[in-house]
Amino acid sequence: MELRAKLLNREMTRLLQELEQSSLERSVRAWGALLWAALQQGQFWALAGVLGLLLWLWFIRSRRSRQPDNNGEEEDREEGNNVVIVQQEDNEDRNEVRNVGENEEEAGNDAAVVENGSDDGNAVEEEDNAENGTLDIGKILEGHIQWPTQDLERGCEMTSDIMDIFISVFGHLLSDSSYPVPQGAIGVGSAFEGWSPREEDVVYCFLVPLTPPAGHTFHLEMDTSGHIPGRNFFLRVEPVCTCTREQHDENMVCFVHHPEEEQRRNEEPNFRNTLCTGSYLDVEKIARWFYQLVRAAWVILPHSQNWQLVLLPSSRCCKFKVTRGTQSFTVELLFGVQQGDSDIYVSSQPTEALFTPSTMWPETYAVAEMKFFSHVAKQAPHDSWHLKCLQLLVRAVVGIDFSTYMMKTIVMHLLNTIPVSRWGSRYILLQLEDSIEYLRCSLLEKRLDHFIVGNQRVPEEILLPPDVKTAEPPNLFHRLAQDPAAHTQAMMEYQELRDRIERIVLYGH
Numbered sequence: 001m002e003l004r005a006k007l008l009n010r011e012m013t014r015l016l017q018e019l020e021q022s023s024l025e026r027s028v029r030a031w032g033a034l035l036w037a038a039l040q041q042g043q044f045w046a047l048a049g050v051l052g053l054l055l056w057l058w059f060i061r062s063r064r065s066r067q068p069d070n071n072g073e074e075e076d077r078e079e080g081n082n083v084v085i086v087q088q089e090d091n092e093d094r095n096e097v098r099n100v101g102e103n104e105e106e107a108g109n110d111a112a113v114v115e116n117g118s119d120d121g122n123a124v125e126e127e128d129n130a131e132n133g134t135l136d137i138g139k140i141l142e143g144h145i146q147w148p149t150q151d152l153e154r155g156c157e158m159t160s161d162i163m164d165i166f167i168s169v170f171g172h173l174l175s176d177s178s179y180p181v182p183q184g185a186i187g188v189g190s191a192f193e194g195w196s197p198r199e200e201d202v203v204y205c206f207l208v209p210l211t212p213p214a215g216h217t218f219h220l221e222m223d224t225s226g227h228i229p230g231r232n233f234f235l236r237v238e239p240v241c242t243c244t245r246e247q248h249d250e251n252m253v254c255f256v257h258h259p260e261e262e263q264r265r266n267e268e269p270n271f272r273n274t275l276c277t278g279s280y281l282d283v284e285k286i287a288r289w290f291y292q293l294v295r296a297a298w299v300i301l302p303h304s305q306n307w308q309l310v311l312l313p314s315s316r317c318c319k320f321k322v323t324r325g326t327q328s329f330t331v332e333l334l335f336g337v338q339q340g341d342s343d344i345y346v347s348s349q350p351t352e353a354l355f356t357p358s359t360m361w362p363e364t365y366a367v368a369e370m371k372f373f374s375h376v377a378k379q380a381p382h383d384s385w386h387l388k389c390l391q392l393l394v395r396a397v398v399g400i401d402f403s404t405y406m407m408k409t410i411v412m413h414l415l416n417t418i419p420v421s422r423w424g425s426r427y428i429l430l431q432l433e434d435s436i437e438y439l440r441c442s443l444l445e446k447r448l449d450h451f452i453v454g455n456q457r458v459p460e461e462i463l464l465p466p467d468v469k470t471a472e473p474p475n476l477f478h479r480l481a482q483d484p485a486a487h488t489q490a491m492m493e494y495q496e497l498r499d500r501i502e503r504i505v506l507y508g509h
């Protein structure tokens with residue numbers, strides 16, 4: 001170990017000299033090798049030292065590269081913060097090295113090298129001026145951090161295939177009935193946005209739009225009681241006059257002008273007396289109906305030859321798993337009704353409240369958010385790390401009171417304001433820093449605005465109904481504004497989150 005430490009020491013000195021002469025990029029490769037060598041030897045103090053230096057080099061670089069477009073007050077502020085953080089991290093790394101150094105002589109030498117590196121800033125800045133190399137911290141973190149291993153693309157493809165066939169089979173089964181016909185399922189949620197909130201158990205979520213059967217319309221009534229947070233609706237089923245349209249069709253008698261016909265039909269099972277409660281569409285009844293449809297249609301699917309279908313219990317959606325050997329995909333079907341031609345639906349997902357009435361349909365932004373992520377993906381450079389940034393944040397909040405959705409909201413706000421070119425892998429530390437800084441400011445204000453509702457800056461290709469656009473944005477931190485104890489707790493958890501992210505970047509887990 002002693003010899004190893006001496007070798008490392010010599011290698012670091014050599015690398016520092018090389019830094020003055022050769023391109024930054026070439027030495028980064030060598031630094032990477034050194035880093036891995038240190039990791040394999042379990043020499044975490046050395047690893048911390050090397051990483052500290054790398055972080056510092058990177059910050060110097062990013063600070064310099066930010067200067068040309070530094071034309072606003074906000075940029076000034078951000079830059080100030082970065083400088084502070086550089087110093088903090090630098091100091092922490094030095095402390096860490098020093099603490100170890102009390103016990104080990106070699107570690108003391110190492111500390112000296114690291115500090116030398118810090119004082120060697122002029123050489124590095126000259127190197128930067130030459131602009132002949134770029135330090136991509138993302139490339140180093142790519143292999144250093146453990147990322148979720150699921151193949152989301154394959155899962156999305158496989159489950160979309162199954163859903164396409166299901167929907168076309170449902171269409172055939174229901175074409176002559178008086179039941180709503182499910183439309184093409186829309187893949188929504190994290191898997192279809194390209195990230196995953198958990199290491200395992202990916203749920204592939206689909207929104208299945210329902211259109212009213214002929215002779216009926218769904219009328220949206222907003223819940224104004226104020227008992228349940230969010231924008232929630234009831235779906236009243238109303239007959240519409242079909243006299244002129246469907247006169248020739250014997251099956252289609254106008255229920256408005258022939259109420260006796262509707263009365264007669266109500267004596268046999270139809271969609272109004274099986275899927276509604278009173279005049280309102282009932283989520284739980286629709287969920288049960290969907291389970292029957294899925295079970296009945298499965299045998300027709302080619303997948304049923306090799307895969308096994310397991311229905312999973314749920315009252316407000318239809319959840320199932322298809323398995324083959326050790327492979328399995330979990331699918332969750334939410335039902336929705338589209339608001340006009342927009343990307344906003346009311347859906348069967350539960351509300352924030354403990355109990356959601358079966359006739360209540362909360363507004364969902366899942367389709368709009370999925371479209372936002374694909375809008376970003378179209379513009380972002382191929383090495384964009386915005387999803388990895390979100391993935392890191394989401395992993396860091398496990399067990400903390402900040403929700404996955406809060407982190408996603410913050411990242412969406414930032415994606416909508418910071419140019420896509422700033423989300424490349426080399427800017428990952430800035431992205432993380434911006435995200436937790438956004439969280440800090442939101443905590444201080446006790447206000448985190450919803451990304452879709454009331455946001456005038458949502459890209460135009462995402463279609464919002466006028467009242468969603470002009471609504472007062474819901475505050476995701478409303479609980480903190482009402483409860484001082486919760487706010488104090490959240491500030492402590494913010495600090496914990498910061499520490500966790502630093503740990504993930506430094507140690508990879």
Ligand SMILES: [Zn+2]
Nearest residue numbers: 241243254257
């Ligand atoms: Zn009529």
